[in-house]
Amino acid sequence: MNHKEAKLKFIQAWGTMGTNWGINRAMAQIHALLLTAIVPLSTEDIMDELNISRGNANMNIRTLLDWGIISKEHKPGDRKEYFSTKKDIWQLIRVIARERKKREIDPVVKLLDELEDFTGNNSKEEKELRKTLTDIKNYTSTASDLFDKVSRSDYGWFVKTIVKLIK
Template identity: 55%
Template sequence: MEYIEAKNKFIQAWGTLGSSWGINKAMAQIHALLLISPNPLTTEEIMEELKISRGNANMNIRALIDWGIVEKEHRIGERKEFFSTGKDILELARQVSKERRKREIDPILKVLEQIQDVSGENEKLSKEFKNVTGDLRNFTQKVDGVIEKFSKSDKNWFYKLLMKL
């Protein structure tokens, strides 16, 4: 397979994968391009390579910076901004896990905590509601603990864990 074909295939696949991570397709494609680029890229280079508009590129680059997986770089004598991403895949997974935890797990845990003190005229319904949402809260807390441990782990711990599986 030629480099151009392989690069395009990877960018498309990473875009699809990004959707599973809670990142839109264009964001993931920009990230994929930065991931395989040996040097930081400008917005114009990203736009040209991915055939996207300036607005789409700017919005998604900003979002990737907010996620903590893309960095902006200024160069002396250059008016353009350059963007890059880390190449350490484990670090990327940790950062995405932290962000998803902040955006998804923390809010649902907050709601599950708030609704545990439910009461009502129908005690059977209230009890069932408490049981189900309590089980969901307990499960979510365990998942949260695993994500927290993973995000604070070092490579050796994680790879040892994988080898046990």
């Protein structure tokens, strides 16, 4: 396998992985393409490389921009927008932590807050329900804090704490 094949395989596979990560195929592929590109690419470049439509390319580029994962630049004398991404994976992880927290954790916290104070007579059944909900809430808020921590910490923190943690 030469490096072009490796790159192609990486882009294809990253698209499939994206699916398991709750990120759509096109978005993950665009990101992989930019991650392995040596120069910024235009929307057309991306469309051609990945064989996707303009609408699809545009929409997913916008989302990646919104998330702050890729950035836009202009070449002098050219109206097109060109896109590139920092090759800093820790930065990427921080963004993922932020977005997944938003999607996966925040709604649980919101739900549990709403459920917290149901009224009742403190029967055994009610006590059990209260306990279950409280337990879930405790773990969830810990997870929430952990994701916040990751999304706000620098690489030094990662090495110092996470890497040690798993030893």
